[in-house]
Amino acid sequence: MATNMVLASAADFQPPSAYEGRMSEDEGRRRMVRPPTGGTAAGRNVKKKLKTAEGRTLSSQQWLERQLTDPYVQRAKAEGWRSRAAFKLIEIDDRFRLLKRGVRVVDLGAAPGGWVQVALKRGAAAVAGVDLLPIEPIPGAELIEADFTDPGVGDRLIELLGGAPDIVLSDMAHNTVGHKQTDHLKIVALIEAAADFAIETLKPGGAFVTKNFQGGSAGDVLERLKKSFAEVKFVKPKASRADSSEVYLVAMGFKGRS
Numbered sequence: 001m002a003t004n005m006v007l008a009s010a011a012d013f014q015p016p017s018a019y020e021g022r023m024s025e026d027e028g029r030r031r032m033v034r035p036p037t038g039g040t041a042a043g044r045n046v047k048k049k050l051k052t053a054e055g056r057t058l059s060s061q062q063w064l065e066r067q068l069t070d071p072y073v074q075r076a077k078a079e080g081w082r083s084r085a086a087f088k089l090i091e092i093d094d095r096f097r098l099l100k101r102g103v104r105v106v107d108l109g110a111a112p113g114g115w116v117q118v119a120l121k122r123g124a125a126a127v128a129g130v131d132l133l134p135i136e137p138i139p140g141a142e143l144i145e146a147d148f149t150d151p152g153v154g155d156r157l158i159e160l161l162g163g164a165p166d167i168v169l170s171d172m173a174h175n176t177v178g179h180k181q182t183d184h185l186k187i188v189a190l191i192e193a194a195a196d197f198a199i200e201t202l203k204p205g206g207a208f209v210t211k212n213f214q215g216g217s218a219g220d221v222l223e224r225l226k227k228s229f230a231e232v233k234f235v236k237p238k239a240s241r242a243d244s245s246e247v248y249l250v251a252m253g254f255k256g257r258s
């Protein structure tokens, strides 16, 4: 898909702790056990680069190798999306047609900005995004650097958006600590915070999309979403790595606050 927006930023080349690898440094290690398919000359070049890349940790090297061989990363660069994650939202939106012209969108965990770009490209009239990391400006979007779970950040986003959202998106992923139960609690806390915000702020008829993890998910949240929305679906976009437990929850037809 062509876009006239800025090319992938330096954030695409940050090490795992910076954004997309946040959830998945361990997953990354597992993934790299299997060599990338079709690796011929390009693959050898990658290896050569990595051998000379002194000073990198093993997980950074693995992350870099994955970035260099991932077709979605290449496509994102070629088409001007700031992240490969953009393709996940494109696929979700192709299926559910959420991003109608003129919608107001809140994007939680927005860095480096791929989903913001997709929302604007597909006709959003306003986008307000937040991330722990700084996000390079994107014309048409209001982007702040903050912890979404801090008091007042949700209100600030609504203020920046200029009214209630039609869509709340959350691709938030925390830095894993490697302790399964702690990581599970952190995942659930982010999903709950995003769901609370969506239920408190969405316009009737609105939609909520959140990153979720198979087997690590929020049973209570799911029940609440089923009560508050006409329809709730789980989706695994093709751009979501097959060996990752990541799935997305798409809740549509918000019934309004009761």
Ligand SMILES: C[S@@+](CC[C@H](N)C(=O)[O-])C[C@H]1O[C@@H](n2cnc3c(N)ncnc32)[C@H](O)[C@@H]1O
Pocket (backbone or CB within 6 Å): 018, 019, 020, 022, 082, 083, 085, 086, 108, 109, 110, 111, 112, 113, 114, 115, 116, 130, 131, 132, 133, 146, 147, 148, 149, 171, 172, 173, 174, 175, 190
């Ligand atoms: C997978 S990335 C998002 C990619 C983004 N959807 C895109 O298309 O470019 C996940 C992001 O969630 C952010 N994040 C995690 N916890 C957060 C929090 N409490 N508040 C704000 N952002 C958070 C991380 O900093 C990270 O940049």
